[in-house]
Amino acid sequence: MVTEYVLRIPLDRHVLSTRRSFTAVIEDIRDAVGGAGAGGQLHSPPSSAGRGLSGRQVNGTPVPAGLIGIGELDIDHALVRGAETSCLLRLLVDMLPASRDLVRFLPDAGASCPVAILVQQAADGGTRLLYDSVASAISIHQDEESLAVARGFDAEVLALLRRVAADDG
Incomplete structure (x- = not known):
């Protein structure tokens, strides 16, 4: 016998x-x-031994250790898109210790890890970055331990995105 139900989950994008x-x-x-x-082959991720700053920098600011690239989906080649969209790329990023803790506390959190970052080339030549918060995705379960881990994961991803989005000049 199969049981199915639907959870309505408000996401913070x-x-x-x-x-x-x-x-x-x-x-x-x-x-x-x-x-x-090319073809989704992963480069070796930067060393992320331990927590804290890794020695990597984006726009001159140290990047927290722990975030690693898992894969990419070039949506331009995978899907038909409208003429007004120039480039779309979905990046899968994970923080393995956080993901491990999330599923230990709340197995359903595995549906939210690794996280996806959508990078879109805007019509004006700029770029948009979209990220759905893990904490909002699992908030319906009201598990405080997993929410604390998810908030830390979100904070690292958002700190990176804010640094990347910062103007050079």
Whole structure:
């Protein structure tokens, strides 16, 4: 017998817009977390032994250790898109200790990790970054331990995105 139910989950979607070019934004994210090459092949992620700052930098600011690139989906080639959209790339990023703790406290959290960052080239030449918060995705379960871990995960991803989106000049 199969049981099915639907959970309505309100998501907090963070949208950052920047005048920085799509290419510059993608390069900075890849530099910070490692990235997938052509065909989804992963580059070796930067060393992230321990917690704290890793020695990697984006726009001159140290990046927290722990975020690693898991893969990329070039949506331009995977889906048909409208003429007004120039480039779309979905980056999968994880923080393995946080993901491990999240599923230990709340197995359903595995549906939210790794996280996806959508990077969109805007019509004006700038870039938009979209990120759905893990804490909002699991908030319906009201598990305080997993929410604390998810908030830390979200904080690291958002700190990186804010640095990447920051204008150079």
